[in-house]
Amino acid sequence: MSKIIEGLRYSESHEWVKVDGDIAVIGVTDFAQKEMGDITYVDMPAPDDEFEAEEVFGALESVKASSDLYTPVSGTVVEVNEELEDAPEKVNEDAFGAWIIKIHMSAPEELEGLMDAAAYKAHIGE
């Protein structure tokens, strides 16, 4: 069983969003990290990069495959988790602790279109 945390919002492409005022903290779910296997690299954007919702903002790389990361909400990157540059395995160890980017949301109403924990649990069939 994959870990799912109550109170977060979830995207169909397996990102989680933790809302902190205007800031969306974004990472990937425990389900996603298990599917990927050993993560060896996290490709992250630069601060000030702007993204539309559902746009590719980076990628996770495992030994064998790479998987795009999608922003669940539109906005401007305010911070990336630089710790993951040297320690990408933290995504495997604690997917909900290892946030990837923080975005200043330009359209917070987009959060309404995301799933809650129960809906995400159904989405991954667990």
Next chain:
Amino acid sequence: MDQELKQTCLYERHVAMGAKMSPFAGFMMPIQYSSITQEHNAVRGKVGMFDVSHMGEIFVEGPEAEAFVNYIFTNEIRGFEPGKVLYGMMCQKDGGTVDDLLVYREFAPEHFLLVVNAANIDKDFAWILEQSKAFKCTVRNESPVWGQIAVQGPLAEKVVIEALGYKEAASLEFYTFCDVLYKGKRLILSRTGYTGEDGFELYTSPESIVEIWDILLKAGVEPCGLGCRDTLRFEAGLPLYGDELSPEISPVMAGLGMFCKYDKDFIGKEALLDQKAGNLAKKLVGIEIEDRAIPRAGYPVETPEGREIGVVTTGYHSITLDRSICFALVEKEMSALDTPVQIRIRKKVFPGKVVKKRFYQTNYKK
């Protein structure tokens, strides 16, 4: 055309053990059991085993078998003794690669075993049959009736001796084989592999292969999937047909000229000699980039000024070496060691340079 995926004799074992399965070369094959990293490290540090029953076994025999095999094979088999194994390629007339393979000289005179890539069995068999018409020899594709396990790693010899009882293993040198028996039936015990480590490849009937797999599993050998087979062979600088060799990529382009011997006639010789003399557009190189990003197959390789000069064929963040490295096919003029290049990965470019293709120092038994 949709073709049903084949299963090896060990398919049920893979599924029962919960391996992640995926289609490969027309077979449903295990990609990983635990994790690619764990399996990779088991082979480098201890011993792992692979189901390679999908590989093809083609037998050639008859009065002109040696002359024939030497005519379709780039390496030189004259003077090569029974019990020896030789690596090389079969080429088209234009030098393009039909396949890379192992040739076993069996103990009976004029008997050879050709071990070919799973994806190419039908193509190779048809090619070999066609070329054999002018020679007095017979060609048989026995692939379906042979299973194969590769036991690889520094403890491979110990396991083959202690768990399977084949003391002969101790005296086999790398790239030699002997015939032994498993429950009264022939087993080919070959000191070969595709990982850069010492190891053995065992060929026998599919039923026996399943029993041997169970014995080795009980002895603590790590089951390994094709995922780490690829990371291991890549680190050791070994090509994969389809990536580093193809009808468009000749052995000379792939830097495998040492396996082509020109003191004899063979199909493709003229074209390869011409390429060897410098008449080739591209060469296969190793490239290392200065970042953890991973250069994967298909990504463009450029000059530092941004001119595209080639493409990545295989790339990983190396598990053993902790470096981001790849093989790439690039313009010949850009293939010298230390040539500065860059690789475009998604929207970014990563600077790097041309390095030796043998990334990992192999540990073969001398």
